[in-house]
Amino acid sequence: xxxxxxxxxxxxxxxxxxxxxxxxxxxxxxxxxxxxxxxxxxxxxxxxxxxxxxxxxxxxxxxxxxxxxxxxxxxxxxxxxxxxxxxxxxxxxxxxxxxxxxxxxxxxxxxxxxxxxxxxxxxxxxxxxxxxxxxxxxxxxxxxxxxxxxxxxxxxxxxxxxxxxxxxxxxxxxxxxxxxxxxxxxxxxxxxxxxxxxxxxxxxxxxxxxxxxxxxxxxxxxxxxxxxxxxxxxxxxxxxxxxxxxxxxxxxxxxxxxxxxxxxxxxxxxxxxxxxxxxxxxxxxxxxxxxxxxxxxxxxxxxxxxxxxxxxxxxxxxxxxxxxxxxxxxxxxxxxxxxxxxxxxxxxxxxxxxxxxxxxxxxxxxxxxxxxxxxxxxxxxxxxxxxxxxxxxxxxxxxxxxxxxxxxxxxxxxxxxxxxxxxxxxxxxxxxxxxxxxxxxxxxxxxxxxxxxxxxxxxxxxxxxxxxxxxxxxxxxxxxxxxxxxxxxxxxxxxxxxxxxxxxxxxxxxxxxxxxxxxxxxxxxxxxxxxxxxxxxxxxxxxxxxxxxxxxxxxxxxxxxxxxxxxxxxxxxxxxxxxxxxxxxxxxxxxxxxxxxxxxxxxxxxxxxxxxxxxxxxxxxxxxxxxxxxxx
Numbered sequence: 283x284x285x286x287x288x289x290x291x292x293x294x295x296x297x298x299x300x301x302x303x304x305x306x307x308x309x310x311x312x313x314x315x316x317x318x319x320x321x322x323x324x325x326x327x328x329x330x331x332x333x334x335x336x337x338x339x340x341x342x343x344x345x346x347x348x349x350x351x352x353x354x355x356x357x358x359x360x361x362x363x364x365x366x367x368x369x370x371x372x373x374x375x376x377x378x379x380x381x382x383x384x385x386x387x388x389x390x391x392x393x394x395x396x397x398x399x400x401x402x403x404x405x406x407x408x409x410x411x412x413x414x415x416x417x418x419x420x421x422x423x424x425x426x427x428x429x430x431x432x433x434x435x436x437x438x439x440x441x442x443x444x445x446x447x448x449x450x451x452x453x454x455x456x457x458x459x460x461x462x463x464x465x466x467x468x469x470x471x472x473x474x475x476x477x478x479x480x481x482x483x484x485x486x487x488x489x490x491x492x493x494x495x496x497x498x499x500x501x502x503x504x505x506x507x508x509x510x511x512x513x514x515x516x517x518x519x520x521x522x523x524x525x526x527x528x529x530x531x532x533x534x535x536x537x538x539x540x541x542x543x544x545x546x547x548x549x550x551x552x553x554x555x556x557x558x559x560x561x562x563x564x565x566x567x568x569x570x571x572x573x574x575x576x577x578x579x580x581x582x583x584x585x586x587x588x589x590x591x592x593x594x595x596x597x598x599x600x601x602x603x604x605x606x607x608x609x610x611x612x613x614x615x616x617x618x619x620x621x622x623x624x625x626x627x628x629x630x631x632x633x634x635x636x637x638x639x640x641x642x643x644x645x646x647x648x649x650x651x652x653x654x655x656x657x658x659x660x661x662x663x664x665x666x667x668x669x670x671x672x673x674x675x676x677x678x679x680x681x682x683x684x685x686x687x688x689x690x691x692x693x694x695x696x697x698x699x700x701x702x703x704x705x706x707x708x709x710x711x712x713x714x715x716x717x718x719x720x721x722x723x724x725x726x727x728x729x730x731x732x733x734x735x736x737x738x739x740x741x742x743x744x745x746x747x748x749x750x751x752x753x754x755x756x757x758x759x760x761x762x763x764x765x766x767x768x769x770x771x772x773x774x775x776x777x778x779x780x781x782x783x784x785x786x787x788x789x790x791x792x793x794x795x796x797x798x799x800x801x802x803x804x805x806x807x808x809x810x811x812x813x814x815x816x817x818x819x820x821x822x823x824x825x826x827x828x829x830x831x832x833x834x835x836x837x838x839x840x841x842x843x844x845x846x847x848x849x850x851x852x853x854x855x856x857x858x859x860x861x862x863x864x865x866x867x868x869x870x871x872x873x874x875x876x877x878x879x880x881x882x883x884x885x886x887x888x889x890x891x892x893x894x895x896x897x898x899x900x901x902x903x904x905x906x907x908x909x910x911x912x913x914x
Contacts, residue, residue: 298353298354299353301353301354302344302347302348302353304416305343305347305352305353305368305371305413306340306343306344306347308409308412308413308416309339309340309343309372309375309409309412309413310336310339310340310343311412312405312408312409312411312412313332313335313336313339313401313405313409314332314336315405315408315412316401316404316405316408317332317401319404319408320398320400320401320404335397338379338382339379342375342378342379342382343375345378346371346372346374346375346378347371347375349371349374350367350370350371350374351367352364352367352368352370352371352413364417365414365417368410368413368414368417369410369414372406372409372410372413373406375409376402376405376406376409379397379402379405380399380402383396383397383399383402434460434461434462435460435461435462435500435501436462436464436497436498436499436500436501437453437461437462437463437464437499437500437501437502437503438463438464438465438466438467438484438489438499438501438502438503439463439465439466439467439502439503439505440466440467440468440502440503440504440505440506440517440521441466441467441468441504441505441506442466442467442468442470442473442478442483443468443505443506443507444507445505445506445507445531446466446468446478446505446506447478448505448542449503449505449531449542449547450463450466450478450479450481451542452542452546452547463481464481464497464499465481465482465483465484465497466478466481466482466483466484467483467484467485467486467489467502468483468484468485468486469485469486471485486520489502489524490524491524491525494524494525494526499526500526500527501526501527501528501529502521502524502526502527502528502529503528503529503530503531503547504517504518504521504528504529504530504531504550505530505531506531507531507533514530518550518811519811522811522814522815523814525819527549527817528549528550528815529547529548529549529550530547530548530549530550531546531547532546532547532548549815550815551815567787568597568783568784568786568787569597569598571651571693571786571787572594572597572598572599572651572783572786573597573598573599574598574599574600575599575600575650575651575692576599576600576601576603576647576648576649576650576651577594577599577601577602577603577649577650577651577652577653578603578605578643578644578647578649578651578652578653579591579594579602579603579604579605579652579653579655580605580606580634580652580653580654580655580656580678580682581605581606581634581654581655581656581657581697582604582605582606582612582615582629582655583604583606583608583611583612583614583615584606584608584611584655584656585740585775586655586697586740586775586778586779586782587604587606587653587655587656587697588611588615589775589776589778589779590653590655590779590782590783591604591615591619591627592618592619592779593776593779593780593783594653594783595619595622595624595626595627599626600626601626601627601628601647602626602627602628603627603628603630603643603647603649604616604627604628604629604630605630605632605634605643605656606631606632606656607631607632607633607634607656609631612629612631613629615629616629628647630643633678634654634656634674634678634679634681634682635673635674635677635678635681637681637685640681640682640685641685644685644686644688644689645689648689649686649689649691650691650692650693651691651692651693651695651786652682652686652691652693652694652695653695653697653782653783653786654679654682654683654694654695654696654697655697655782656674656678656682657674657675657678657679657697657713658670658671658674658675658709658712659699659709660709661701661707661708661709661710661832661833661834661835662832662833662834662835664707664708664709664712664834665707665708665709665832665833665834665904665906666833667885668708668712668885668888668889668892669883669885669888671708671709671712672712672876672877672888672892675709675712675713675715675716676712676715676716676719676873676876676877677876677877679696679716679719679720680716680719680873680877682694683696683719683720683723683732684723686730686732687723687728687730690728690729690730691730692729692730692731693730693731693733693786694720694730694731694732694733695733695734695735695782695785695786696716696717696720696732696733696734696735697735697782698713698716698717698734698735698736698794699713699736699737699738700736700737700738700739700771700839701713701839702714702716702717702736703736703839704898704900705896705898705899706834706835706836706899706900706901706902706904707833707834707835707836707901707902707904708834708889708892708906709834710834710899711889711892711893711896711899712892714896714899715873715876715892715895715896717734717736717794718866718869718873718895718896719869719870719873720732720734721734721792721866722866722867722869722870722873724791724792725792725866730791731789731790731791732791732792733785733786733788733789733791733792733793733795734785734793734794734795735781735782735785735794735795735796736794736795736796736859737771737773737778737781737796738770738771738772738773738802738839739770739771739772739773739839740772740773740774740775740778747770747805747808748812750762751808751809751812752812755812755813755816755818755824758824759823759824759825760824760825760826760827761809761812761813761824761825761826761827762826762827762829763805763806763809763826763827763828763829764805764828764829764830764831764832764835765805765828765830765831765837766806766828767804767806767837768804768805768806768831768835768837768838769802769803769804769805769837769838769839770802770803770805770839771802771803771839772803781795781856784856788851789858793858793859794858794859795851795856795857795858795859796856796857796858796859802838802839806826809826810826813826831902831903832903833903833904833905834901834902834903834904835902835903836902869895872891872894872895873895875891876888876891876892876895886906886909889901889906889909890909893909893910
């Protein structure tokens with residue numbers, strides 16, 4: 283509390299009248315010191331004259347400083363000009379005192395005002411010294427104290443349990459930063475109003491904007507272990523609305539040596555606020571299945587492909603083959619792996635559309651596992667370029683799948699999307715066609731097991747809404763949302779890639795793996811949370827602009843198509859989608875026709891052909907809506 287008082291006091295300018303009074307008092311004190319110096323640093327002199335002389339000294343000093351204005355300077359910013367003003371003010375004062383002493387000698391105007399001339403000189407020097415030194419001492423004191431106090435962070439800890447107490451201890455041990463824990467927050471009525479180490483426990487209802495402002499709270503740290511995601515989401519939304527920085531204590535398993543360190547307490551981010559349990563996969567079979575194997579990853583420089591590559595590089599592979607047509611991101615991934623001490627890989631610039639080039643790679647390296655992540659995934663762009671969507675998403679997948687079959691790859695894993703379910707856009711529809719082609723191959727007798735993984739939006743991936751929001755925040759907004767009610771399923775990139783790797787060990791082929799993603803998230807709410815996480819206020823600081831649904835975009839994504847159901851796997855969060863039986867020979871024939879080299883179809887005819895393969899593909903907010911009546 284004392285530190286807070288100093289901090290608030292030092293933020294204000296000292297009153298110029300207070301400075302004037304202190305200056306006058308110092309001049310009077312200097313007068314007494316001058317007498318002591320004159321009499322060999324002793325008080326063996328007639329003190330009776332001081333009572334008559336000091337009032338005159340005070341009045342003359344007051345008038346002199348008022349004339350010069352030496353008291354008007356900001357003490358904590360004292361500089362050469364301020365020193366000169368003090369020097370000038372004391373000089374005028376001493377001249378006036380000398381003049382009064384001489385006049386009084388002749389006329390005895392004021393009895394008792396007989397001052398030795400040596401005292402006047404000594405007083406002049408002492409007064410100049412004291413007034414100048416006092417200013418620099420105060421300035422130094424301010425700099426020292428303010429430097430200490432500026433690093434003070436006023437903190438509340440949400441959770442008065444064992445984790446909260448350990449967080450309190452970690453903050454107290456921190457030497458690089460001054461934390462002042464002003465209270466605990468807990469909704470347990472048995473704890474409210476009690477104290478932990480003299481720190482009061484508050485009810486959650488007591489923490490409002492008034493409390494935050496009154497106590498100058500900077501941060502609230504959520505310190506509850508095993509908290510339910512939905513509850514964490516509720517707490518975070520409440521705290522963020524108070525305009526404070528919200529941090530979170532990591533799980534106990536991540537504490538260093540079982541002991542929490544202050545630097546492990548991190549700012550809560552959007553990944554923590556998915557509102558569902560993080561899917562954890564700890565399966566030693568994954569490591570065993572890829573050990574001493576040649577593994578190929580297509581689209582290796584993309585957000586999903588690169589994370590798959592990172593995770594695979596940690597296993598004991600024979601060699602990891604990274605394929606991507608985008609050279610710069612592939613180079614970045616190559617350098618990242620090298621810097622992390624991974625050298626057992628080959629980075630190859632190649633296009634999955636080029637059958638000859640892919641054949642060379644398969645022939646040379648003979649991969650045993652293939653993870654196919656190469657795809658075009660931007661919905662609006664693919665709506666404008668169906669030809670490119672078909673060439674990459676369908677034909678590229680066909681090329682890699684056919685080569686996997688030809689070269690007897692053990693397992694082919696395709697990365698799909700929830701947009702392939704009841705698609706309303708070209709991108710989703712082409713991914714659904716690719717799924718169907720993999721389904722066709724899996725029905726044929728072969729040594730290759732074909733597997734599909736299907737999941738929702740990935741936080742932080744290329745094309746995800748999160749990077750877009752971050753860029754818009756950096757530019758000062760507004761954030762753009764296509765519809766106020768639009769929702770999406772979300773997962774983190776590591777989660778997505780763990781699912782893909784897990785799928786590479788499960789089943790006999792032909793399965794589509796999906797998982798329980800919890801509740802879908804409103805993009806509008808996510809935008810508001812990101813604004814709050816940035817320390818800003820919606821809509822005062824950053825607004826959210828509704829732009830309207832983009833071509834091919836729908837309000838709600840689905841993980842299962844109409845008629846699909848699921849069966850369980852050994853993992854409670856991972857399921858297998860059981861698709862309806864399709865006329866695979868006919869479907870395969872149409873896909874082959876769509877990917878034919880001499881194919882010179884127009885955009886309309888391409889989309890029409892896709893709709894014939896995927897009858898549930900109904901265009902939404904698109905120029906291709908007119909084609910929906912043309913297919914059965």
